[in-house]
Amino acid sequence: MSESAAGTPLAVPPRESVHSASPALHHQFEDIEQQRDAGNFGMWVFLATEMLFFGGVFTGYIIYRSLYYSGFAAGSRGLEIDLGAAMMFVLLASSFTMAMAVHAAREGKHQPLIGFLTATIILGVAFLGMKFTEYFHKWQEHMVPGLNFHPALESLRGAPERTVEMFMCFYFFMTGLHALHMIIGIGLLTIMAILARRGKISRENYNRVEVSGLYWHFVDIIWIYLFPLLYLIGGRYK
Amino acid sequence: MSTAVAEVPVQSRIHYLNANYGIKSWLFTTDHKRIALLYLGSITLMFFIGGAMAVLMRLHLIEPAGALVQPETYNKLFTMHGVIMLFFFLVPSIPATLGNFLVPMMIGARDLAFPRLNLLSWYVYITGATFTLYALISGGVDTGWTFYTPLSSHYLTTHVIAAAMGIFINGFSSILTGLNFIVTIHKMRAPGMTWKRMPLFLWSMYATSIIFVLATPVIAIALFLVMLERVFHVGIFDPAIGGDPVLFQHLFWFYSHPAVYIMILPGMGVVSELVTCFSRKKPFGYIFIAYSSLAIAMISFFVWGHHMFVSGQSLYAGFIFSALSFAVAIPSAIKVFNWTATLYKGSISYQAPMLYALGFIGLFTMGGLTGLFLASLATDVHLHDTYFVIAHFHYIMVGGAVMAYLGGIHFWWPKITGRLYHDGWARFAALVIFVGFNLTFFPQYMLGYLGMPRRYAVYPAEFQVLNVMSSAGASILGVGYLIPFVYLLWSIRYGPVAGANPWGAKGLEWETPSPPPTDNFEEPPIVPEEPYGYAEPEHAHV
Amino acid sequence: MNEENPSVGTYILVFMTLLVLAALTTGIAYVDLGPFNTVIALAIAVVKMFLVGLFFMHLWYSPGLSRIVVLAGFFWLALMVSFTLADVFTRSWINPPGP
Numbered sequence: 001m002s003e004s005a006a007g008t009p010l011a012v013p014p015r016e017s018v019h020s021a022s023p024a025l026h027h028q029f030e031d032i033e034q035q036r037d038a039g040n041f042g043m044w045v046f047l048a049t050e051m052l053f054f055g056g057v058f059t060g061y062i063i064y065r066s067l068y069y070s071g072f073a074a075g076s077r078g079l080e081i082d083l084g085a086a087m088m089f090v091l092l093a094s095s096f097t098m099a100m101a102v103h104a105a106r107e108g109k110h111q112p113l114i115g116f117l118t119a120t121i122i123l124g125v126a127f128l129g130m131k132f133t134e135y136f137h138k139w140q141e142h143m144v145p146g147l148n149f150h151p152a153l154e155s156l157r158g159a160p161e162r163t164v165e166m167f168m169c170f171y172f173f174m175t176g177l178h179a180l181h182m183i184i185g186i187g188l189l190t191i192m193a194i195l196a197r198r199g200k201i202s203r204e205n206y207n208r209v210e211v212s213g214l215y216w217h218f219v220d221i222i223w224i225y226l227f228p229l230l231y232l233i234g235g236r237y238k
Numbered sequence: 239m240s241t242a243v244a245e246v247p248v249q250s251r252i253h254y255l256n257a258n259y260g261i262k263s264w265l266f267t268t269d270h271k272r273i274a275l276l277y278l279g280s281i282t283l284m285f286f287i288g289g290a291m292a293v294l295m296r297l298h299l300i301e302p303a304g305a306l307v308q309p310e311t312y313n314k315l316f317t318m319h320g321v322i323m324l325f326f327f328l329v330p331s332i333p334a335t336l337g338n339f340l341v342p343m344m345i346g347a348r349d350l351a352f353p354r355l356n357l358l359s360w361y362v363y364i365t366g367a368t369f370t371l372y373a374l375i376s377g378g379v380d381t382g383w384t385f386y387t388p389l390s391s392h393y394l395t396t397h398v399i400a401a402a403m404g405i406f407i408n409g410f411s412s413i414l415t416g417l418n419f420i421v422t423i424h425k426m427r428a429p430g431m432t433w434k435r436m437p438l439f440l441w442s443m444y445a446t447s448i449i450f451v452l453a454t455p456v457i458a459i460a461l462f463l464v465m466l467e468r469v470f471h472v473g474i475f476d477p478a479i480g481g482d483p484v485l486f487q488h489l490f491w492f493y494s495h496p497a498v499y500i501m502i503l504p505g506m507g508v509v510s511e512l513v514t515c516f517s518r519k520k521p522f523g524y525i526f527i528a529y530s531s532l533a534i535a536m537i538s539f540f541v542w543g544h545h546m547f548v549s550g551q552s553l554y555a556g557f558i559f560s561a562l563s564f565a566v567a568i569p570s571a572i573k574v575f576n577w578t579a580t581l582y583k584g585s586i587s588y589q590a591p592m593l594y595a596l597g598f599i600g601l602f603t604m605g606g607l608t609g610l611f612l613a614s615l616a617t618d619v620h621l622h623d624t625y626f627v628i629a630h631f632h633y634i635m636v637g638g639a640v641m642a643y644l645g646g647i648h649f650w651w652p653k654i655t656g657r658l659y660h661d662g663w664a665r666f667a668a669l670v671i672f673v674g675f676n677l678t679f680f681p682q683y684m685l686g687y688l689g690m691p692r693r694y695a696v697y698p699a700e701f702q703v704l705n706v707m708s709s710a711g712a713s714i715l716g717v718g719y720l721i722p723f724v725y726l727l728w729s730i731r732y733g734p735v736a737g738a739n740p741w742g743a744k745g746l747e748w749e750t751p752s753p754p755p756t757d758n759f760e761e762p763p764i765v766p767e768e769p770y771g772y773a774e775p776e777h778a779h780v
Numbered sequence: 781m782n783e784e785n786p787s788v789g790t791y792i793l794v795f796m797t798l799l800v801l802a803a804l805t806t807g808i809a810y811v812d813l814g815p816f817n818t819v820i821a822l823a824i825a826v827v828k829m830f831l832v833g834l835f836f837m838h839l840w841y842s843p844g845l846s847r848i849v850v851l852a853g854f855f856w857l858a859l860m861v862s863f864t865l866a867d868v869f870t871r872s873w874i875n876p877p878g879p
Binding site for chain 3: 037040041044045047048051052055056058059062063066067081085088089092093095096098099100103106210213214217218220221224225227228229232233234235236237
């Protein structure tokens, strides 16, 4: 049936019995290597979608920053740079602990894995704590669009009020979207930590930690851009 | 040598349909074939709901002053018709049913790369559909399926958030399906299955998946921003704070233009399979057809501004988008030429799937050519937002995509169910659909050219004759769609048992019994050196 | 499939570099460099992204296909941004024909 007139068919080597393979191997894959490869590739494809997802707001940001620079600079200078920088350091540290967690998982080192995962989670929660503190401060300063945007005159620094409000919209949308992704990431890592505690992560299926790591680092990279784009417009030298 | 399958009655062999019984075995399945059937049921339901909206609209438009509903209700009808048909029927139609079923089989795999993610995709689809149906039932939305701001973000009091939420959630279903296909096609091809040995259907599914993955997130963020703006009464599209409503249109159409290629590319893939099988010839210019799918996926992202020529968009941007829109027609034309060349001197038989494929080639060409009128800036100013646009996209989406979908369903039905349907009824239904379709939509080209605007509940009396013709056609079309529903369901129980390969087609999916076993292949499939190894034209026997 | 992955030493080195760069970004904001404030801040961000991407995310050690996916993401993002900007910033270029 499958012989073509053009040539002989290609014989396929018989597949290994799936039952003799590792219990960590899912039935649709031929071997653990293919499974890991597919898992990583799948997460990269997902991260590409996230680039486009955040990209929509970044597009808007680029346009409005060009159009309303003074408003954006004014709004930016009203943000707490110390908190912003602290959040940057915390996230970078969490990326380090995440990379170490993946390393530990790959080496099959149980305790370090749990330790580094826990450290990452704690740093992530610390980040969120600082973020919500910032939001609270903004609320107190009457700088939340849609809820209580009545900025004090000195907060405007000479820019038209509506352009400062536009900046604050971007501030809340972008950091809010980022925070949402952080929360999802923390949830994901918590699940990983629980699985690790139960001994369910081995050298063979450590890929799930690796894939969670990719997501976590991506969210870190988003903040790497958000920090200069939101907190450092126009500098702080004035 | 063949994977000789004794023609045992379906009942005594274990396959994916009877491997487990019970509702839980379906709702918690990870078998791509069962998930495909879950989708088939859901999208068919959505098709008939969206179709009901259309029926009401066409009945209403029999009279110039409107025969059936209030204008506000009419607005809700065309909105829900668009939303349901596009997002909940056309976008998932071929990929989630035929794609899910066939992609692993065509590459010789046991399942997709991520079967549980596949099931999640379906549940996400159902959740999105629930939100949208909730919006429908609780009074509807009247923004148009395009959700333009500031109407959607500020002024309307209808259930915009529920509808937008439904579409937003559904977007993730698309993204996950596309992701699954991309990883599967890259990483799980059987040994010997190089890219150039893949069936053309797989090339088109791959190209479609690229669009799924890169375009869908953008409409997700666009709708998300609209929802935020509705909730907080301020947002980045709001002119009160210096926002630009046209920015929404950029984000919206960045997805929605490639989305129409999501809807047509799988259909083109199906047509490639049908045309080759029913002319018993290998495709003319295989590599051109394959690469043209990728070209369409790529270029489709460069042209979205052609929906915005009269929105206030810059004239210079308009020039660029217009020129690129002409370019995107080229790979589509390549396919049409190659299909035609495949038919030439082929041994053609006219079973129902072939009728649908031939219908596709003709109607898609007409729809595609009329797209050029719209791509051209000067004529678009006259034709934008008229019935000409409606006729154009229905020719492509209904005359093209839906026909290809039906053709594919008929072609692979024996593989999916293990039964043959009654071909006489099938051909009759195909003809009814073809006649009904043209009678519905050809008058709309004329209406648009004469100036009748779209989305209007009333119209000047001079357009009545054409409108009545269109409505008459719609009723025929509606009947035409019901007929397959009947005989296909009937065939599941009473149709003759199909063998592994009733059409004598080439492809790995035909090398396994019908219906296939849960792991798709009883013996490892043998990948032929060349796809479409049809012998020189001879009489086909089915 | 490349089995190599970074060593712990590499991770620590990358982390230290990232911290330095973050401090640098913050510090430079207090110095008046005119338009270069933005340029430098973004340049540093790009470098940090490369460090995280190549070493923490193992892109340096990954199959080329993953890198192509990342490039594709950037390319499509650039497409969306550039064409949208092309509209917004050329709207004023032509006056509509007047009476």
